[in-house]
Amino acid sequence: MAISQPYLLFLGDVTDPLAAKTARGIHVWRPEQCVGQIRLPGCTVSLGLEDLDIPAAKALGARTLVLGTANAGGFLPQHWLDTVRDAIKAGMNVASGLHQRLSDIPELVELAARYRVALFDIRHMRPALSVGTGEQRAGKRVLTVGTDCSVGKMYTSLALEAAMRELGMKADFRATGQTGMLVAGEGIAIDAVIADFIAGAAEALSPANDSDHWDIIEGQGSLFHPSYAGVSMGLLHGAQPHWLVMCHELGRKHTRHLPHQRLVGLEECVEANLRAARVTSPDVQLAGFAINTANAGEREAREYCRQVSGQFGVPATDPVRFGITAIAALLNERG
Amino acid sequence: MAISQPYLLFLGDVTDPLAAKTARGIHVWRPEQCVGQIRLPGCTVSLGLEDLDIPAAKALGARTLVLGTANAGGFLPQHWLDTVRDAIKAGMNVASGLHQRLSDIPELVELAARYRVALFDIRHMRPALSVGTGEQRAGKRVLTVGTDCSVGKMYTSLALEAAMRELGMKADFRATGQTGMLVAGEGIAIDAVIADFIAGAAEALSPANDSDHWDIIEGQGSLFHPSYAGVSMGLLHGAQPHWLVMCHELGRKHTRHLPHQRLVGLEECVEANLRAARVTSPDVQLAGFAINTANAGEREAREYCRQVSGQFGVPATDPVRFGITAIAALLNERG
Structure with missing residues (x-):
């Protein structure tokens, strides 16, 4: 279930620095796992990373495209989809912290299956859970x-x-x-x-x-x-x-x-x-x-x-x- | 969202009195809302209510069939389905406390739509929720x-x-x-x-x-x-x-x-x-x-x-x- 690193951080076209706080957090704590950032026209936020396109990121070893910005409502905007598609076609996994699940978009599910990559819906990924027991454990x-x-x-x-x-x-x-x-x-x-x-x-x-x-x-x-x-x-x-x-x-x-x-x-x-x-x-x-x-x-x-x-x-x-x-x-x- | 009463209490074919505790609780607290019980062959548990079939219960005014027993795994056994189908066809709603949702069984969803009755999945029915605020309220x-x-x-x-x-x-x-x-x-x-x-x-x-x-x-x-x-x-x-x-x-x-x-x-x-x-x-x-x-x-x-x-x-x-x-x-x- 682990998300493959390193990442290409997608910032979309956001203009509010706060909207990129997930991407920023990753960059602060795991700079060595961030090969670069990818931005759409109109984006005014930067992490100071190199701006890459999908082929360049892939060449540098990026294994997962991370949708690292929040947007109103938590939905995946239509005009972000091209980047997601290109990443999948280049053999990259995609990880999203949006409310809307990548795995609820049939086109992406099919594409991911075809290119043998994983879609990570961060808010929803978890192992099968049981209720807690409170039994003492080591460590x-x-x-x-x-x-x-x-x-x-x-x-x-x-x-x-x-x-x-x-x-x-x-x-x-x-x-x-x-x-x-x-x-x-x-x-x-x-x-x-x-x-x-x-x-x-x-x-x-x-x-x-x-x-x-x-x-x-x-x-x-x-x-x-x-x-x-x-x-x-x-x-x-x-x-x-x-x-x-x-x-x-x-x-x-x-x-x-x-x-x-x-x-x-x-x-x-x-x-x-x-x-x-x-x-x-x-x-x-x-x-x-x-x-x-x-x-x-x-x-x-x-x-x-x-x-x-x-x-x-x-x-x-x-x-x-x-x-x-x-x-x-x-x-x-x-x- | 309210579940229409009175009820017909379905006990299935259970033999463990504890398995019928939901039906029993309803009967203890709302006896006037229970027109009778319906049991399958082999059932050894009784609430002391009259044993009815679907037409008799309908004639007595039952508006909802309640699946009032637990069974291992929380799944709806195949051999309970006939009773559920008959109830729907008689114009009764169906309420279930099982983990498995009635609304996940396409056949029942179609049948309920055709006969204009509701399926209540008790564990899953809820209004759209927000996070709490702690603001003081009257009452x-x-x-x-x-x-x-x-x-x-x-x-x-x-x-x-x-x-x-x-x-x-x-x-x-x-x-x-x-x-x-x-x-x-x-x-x-x-x-x-x-x-x-x-x-x-x-x-x-x-x-x-x-x-x-x-x-x-x-x-x-x-x-x-x-x-x-x-x-x-x-x-x-x-x-x-x-x-x-x-x-x-x-x-x-x-x-x-x-x-x-x-x-x-x-x-x-x-x-x-x-x-x-x-x-x-x-x-x-x-x-x-x-x-x-x-x-x-x-x-x-x-x-x-x-x-x-x-x-x-x-x-x-x-x-x-x-x-x-x-x-x-x-x-x-x-x-």
């Missing part, structure tokens, strides 16, 4: 959790994987969202599974492993988010984490998109996550805080991290600004 | 929660609806599982929705209502069940309950089907549910306990309820054995 697991959505759980997880590998630890990022899945080449879009199987999906995503192996599991949502807490809860139980990393954005006033919903405090959020995690992982501990300080000056950012670290007795850092070695080192020492 | 809501699965949340909810109506209160049961949906004629199978929409489904199920109207929402799973806590959490947030009723089975030693999983204590379970519910319902309170005492003698049952009631300062009762008027009265007085 070490870290889960990123948060005070809210969009506070940097994927970034933190990938940064932690890199920092742990840097220290010589055996660490693998486990993706639960579509950008993460394209970075890793595999994973499960946990918010798209049937509700009964959330915990089971998290168990399948991070199966038993060597006792010195670490799974770094990408968290989703927040136990305090009125829309998504069910996903966060099932993921927390299924991940059976030994350690949690709490992610938070400095200065966020209320839950994302919900101005009526106060943002939970750090202490309450840490306690609630530890308590819930103990249902399947009795000795779970807090490893540290990953603080998104993008909206603060550097002095304020440092001061806030120092204060949080002092309050909880664990490292607190902005992984973008200050790196995440302190948390990796704690796991290496106390793991 | 009063009670949610049944539990220390585990299968501790009597549906029974408790329906008993509470009846007891509240008895007191002259405006109360409606809101179904989240298939038996409950057939009892109510509507609802959403909450464990079958996409994970992102659990809370949104609970919001849709119990929309804003008159300030003196009560929704009694059927709970599912438990915050402490390693398989299903995600569903329980999303339901808790989406239900936005003013009151919780905690359901528990006296003497249960471990989580159902999971011998390695200790059963949570009542105090810990109550606290966790109240804390989580406060995310969308800051003033939520505990209304009482519904204790399944089926495995205990009457003296032990009474003593246990007395002890729990004394400890928490709210009514504790076995709704089957002792009724649930005490909890209905508390809601009536303090609602």
Whole structure:
């Protein structure tokens, strides 16, 4: 089920840099897996990669065309289809994070069969799932959790994987969202599974492993988010984490998109996550805080991290600004 | 989307009384909506209803044939099809709680169209869903929660609806599982929705209502069940309950089907549910306990309820054995 790398990143004709955030995430974390970008006339967004056409990308070894931009409604625009067809005919797989499935378009299904390539519908690809069991399994697991959505759980997880590998630890990022899945080449879009199987999906995503192996599991949502807490809860139980990393954005006033919903405090959020995690992982501990300080000056950012670290007795850092070695080192020492 | 009542209850050829628990639940709670039962040769289970054939049931006003038994794998056996066909041809709708969809059987879809009747796939019928918002809405809501699965949340909810109506209160049961949906004629199978929409489904199920109207929402799973806590959490947030009723089975030693999983204590379970519910319902309170005492003698049952009631300062009762008027009265007085 793994998505073959390296990729050719398709940006379509988007003009909003935010619409390309999946492509950007892949490029940030796996630059060596990106042979180039392909854009349609009118596209004003660039990742700074070489602009290639399909034959050039193929010659450079691209194995999968990635539709790496979002568009309104999640549908595949008709005028993107030519590029998709050309890629298939050149023997490239196609991966899409759109709501609309490539595999629901008969023409593409036939073409892919003829050229023996795979269509990856990231939101929908998953193994056959069972309900979770909570049975104890071997290996070490870290889960990123948060005070809210969009506070940097994927970034933190990938940064932690890199920092742990840097220290010589055996660490693998486990993706639960579509950008993460394209970075890793595999994973499960946990918010798209049937509700009964959330915990089971998290168990399948991070199966038993060597006792010195670490799974770094990408968290989703927040136990305090009125829309998504069910996903966060099932993921927390299924991940059976030994350690949690709490992610938070400095200065966020209320839950994302919900101005009526106060943002939970750090202490309450840490306690609630530890308590819930103990249902399947009795000795779970807090490893540290990953603080998104993008909206603060550097002095304020440092001061806030120092204060949080002092309050909880664990490292607190902005992984973008200050790196995440302190948390990796704690796991290496106390793991 | 409502399922037309009254029903003709199809028991197939089952021999295990437990397999007919959906039919039994409908008959217990809505006897006036059951015109009779229909059985195939070999069936050894009976609800004590009159055995009817399709024409007789039709003549008595049956509007929907309910496939009210489970069978291994959730598939519709070939030898049940004749009864289904006959019902459709007689102008009756068909409702099924099986995993396999009636609407995936082309022959039945065509036949239903020809005879202008509806096929209800209970596990799969739901309105278009959105993610939850947690915005405050009018009306009063009670949610049944539990220390585990299968501790009597549906029974408790329906008993509470009846007891509240008895007191002259405006109360409606809101179904989240298939038996409950057939009892109510509507609802959403909450464990079958996409994970992102659990809370949104609970919001849709119990929309804003008159300030003196009560929704009694059927709970599912438990915050402490390693398989299903995600569903329980999303339901808790989406239900936005003013009151919780905690359901528990006296003497249960471990989580159902999971011998390695200790059963949570009542105090810990109550606290966790109240804390989580406060995310969308800051003033939520505990209304009482519904204790399944089926495995205990009457003296032990009474003593246990007395002890729990004394400890928490709210009514504790076995709704089957002792009724649930005490909890209905508390809601009536303090609602």
